[in-house]
Amino acid sequence: MGKKPISEADKRMEELVSLCRRRGFIFQSSLIYGGINSCWDYGPMGVELKNNIKRCWWKTMTQERDDIEGLDASIIMHPRVWEASGHVAGFTDPLVDCKKCRRRFREDEFDGDKCPDCGGALTEARQFNLMFKTFMGPVEEEASIVYLRPETAQGIYVNFQNVLGPSRQKVPFGIAQIGKAFRNEITPGNFVFRMREFEQMEMQYFVRPDTADEWFEVWKEKRMQWYLDLGVNKDKLRFHEHGTDELAHYAAKAYDIEYEFPFGWKELEGIHNRTDFDLQRHQEHSGKDLSYYDQERKERYVPFIVETSAGVDRSLLTFLADAYEVENPGEKNERTVLRLSPKLAPIKAAILPLVNRDGMPEIGHKIADELRPHLKIFYDGGGSVGRRYRRQDEAGTPFGITIDSQTLEDETVTLRERDSMAQERIKIAALKDELLKRTAI
Ligand code: ATP
Numbered sequence: 001m002g003k004k005p006i007s008e009a010d011k012r013m014e015e016l017v018s019l020c021r022r023r024g025f026i027f028q029s030s031l032i033y034g035g036i037n038s039c040w041d042y043g044p045m046g047v048e049l050k051n052n053i054k055r056c057w058w059k060t061m062t063q064e065r066d067d068i069e070g071l072d073a074s075i076i077m078h079p080r081v082w083e084a085s086g087h088v089a090g091f092t093d094p095l096v097d098c099k100k101c102r103r104r105f106r107e108d109e110f111d112g113d114k115c116p117d118c119g120g121a122l123t124e125a126r127q128f129n130l131m132f133k134t135f136m137g138p139v140e141e142e143a144s145i146v147y148l149r150p151e152t153a154q155g156i157y158v159n160f161q162n163v164l165g166p167s168r169q170k171v172p173f174g175i176a177q178i179g180k181a182f183r184n185e186i187t188p189g190n191f192v193f194r195m196r197e198f199e200q201m202e203m204q205y206f207v208r209p210d211t212a213d214e215w216f217e218v219w220k221e222k223r224m225q226w227y228l229d230l231g232v233n234k235d236k237l238r239f240h241e242h243g244t245d246e247l248a249h250y251a252a253k254a255y256d257i258e259y260e261f262p263f264g265w266k267e268l269e270g271i272h273n274r275t276d277f278d279l280q281r282h283q284e285h286s287g288k289d290l291s292y293y294d295q296e297r298k299e300r301y302v303p304f305i306v307e308t309s310a311g312v313d314r315s316l317l318t319f320l321a322d323a324y325e326v327e328n329p330g331e332k333n334e335r336t337v338l339r340l341s342p343k344l345a346p347i348k349a350a351i352l353p354l355v356n357r358d359g360m361p362e363i364g365h366k367i368a369d370e371l372r373p374h375l376k377i378f379y380d381g382g383g384s385v386g387r388r389y390r391r392q393d394e395a396g397t398p399f400g401i402t403i404d405s406q407t408l409e410d411e412t413v414t415l416r417e418r419d420s421m422a423q424e425r426i427k428i429a430a431l432k433d434e435l436l437k438r439t440a441i
Pocket residue numbers: 151183185192193194195196197198199200267268269270309310311312313314315
């Protein structure tokens with residue numbers, strides 16, 4: 001049997017994966033042991049990019065607004081949390097096996113009743129729970145089963161009253177959290193798009209029940225704007241409304257923000273009206289009062305929740321895929337460039353003395369020492385300057401600072417902008433403020 005031809009989309013993904021490995025963004029986990037399929041490690045560039053994404057989100061949510069508080073809840077929670085939330089009973093995907101080639105699939109991921117790979121007959125679908133189980137304490141018995149959280153949201157719900165009191169917030173208000181989540185996905189894949197261990201950025205906004213629809217619209221627009229503000233191509237983003245057959249067990253209304261990845265339009269973030277489902281369920285199961293007394297209206301109610309749930313890794317893949325470009329492919333001036341927003345770029349500026357003599361390296365090191373406390377910079381002293389620029393273009397570094405012979409005379413350097421490759425001269429003394437202005441989160 002001949003090999004399937006590689007599509008343009010596959011080629012683009014392969015190039016991106018290879019760039020990520022080559023430049024130290026993302027490595028397959030445990031590679032020296034042959035790798036583990038659904039887990040990925042972030043290298044020196046990847047961790048900076050990931051931290052910048054999280055910082056941007058955290059700032060938008062908790063710093064620029066006074067109605068959202070932060071939280072960092074533990075990954076392992078009381079097992080009854082997951083009974084109350086409906087995850088033990090209902091967090092399942094339909095699993096089918098191909099009787100011929102033995103491959104496993106999620107039944108809802110393809111059309112038809114034959115194996116999408118070899119056309120073989122499929123088994124009946126079995127419901128497979130996606131939660132990872134483990135044991136707490138030294139005895140491996142039923143009573144000590146705990147779960148790795150499959151979403152960060154539940155940590156927020158069980159802390160609703162804890163946060164409300166000390167923060168002195170009033171409904172409407174939100175709680176934001178960033179943290180790891182785990183799902184034993186049937187078919188992980190597409191690089192960091194679907195992993196078994198991943199990170200989420202979730203915000204739960206508690207509102208008066210009759211205002212939930214309005215807040216839903218507000219958050220839907222705000223979340224879309226966040227990606228646009230960080231430079232994602234407008235034409236590659238869209239909303240997808242969940243039909244009644246797609247809605248999760250807790251949701252009354254749900255929109256996905258989708259991105260057109262090389263492998264198609266896929267969910268990037270979900271915005272959900274979770275109604276009072278979660279707080280009601282936790283109230284019933286814990287026996288604790290999770291209602292809210294509205295002083296102004298003199299009424300008591302269990303708040304509705306509007307959730308915005310984004311994946312850190314999926315956002316990172318979006319930013320990378322969107323930023324990746326090969327200019328003039330196949331030509332002498334071919335250039336691979338990651339047009340990442342300067343806010344997200346792992347390294348903000350590279351310092352490049354034109355030659356390794358005439359005092360230029362000394363000036364370069366001095367500039368580097370001055371900038372380092374304020375910005376992530378990289379000093380690169382060796383090789384042709386063109387090649388050094390190209391290396392930085394590929395890593396998404398938005399600015400290059402070159403020390404040349406004119407620097408020796410007038411204490412100016414050239415500042416090269418990655419996308420336009422335009423160069424301007426700037427006083428060394430003005431560098432710090434200029435770079436901070438152009439890259440600050
Ligand atoms: P999908 O339909 O792709 O399985 P979902 O609808 O189950 O996703 P949610 O439960 O809404 O996803 O999770 C919120 C966000 O968390 C998603 O939009 C995505 O960005 C991220 N996410 C969910 N599952 C994974 C995963 N396995 N790997 C990476 N990110 C994930």
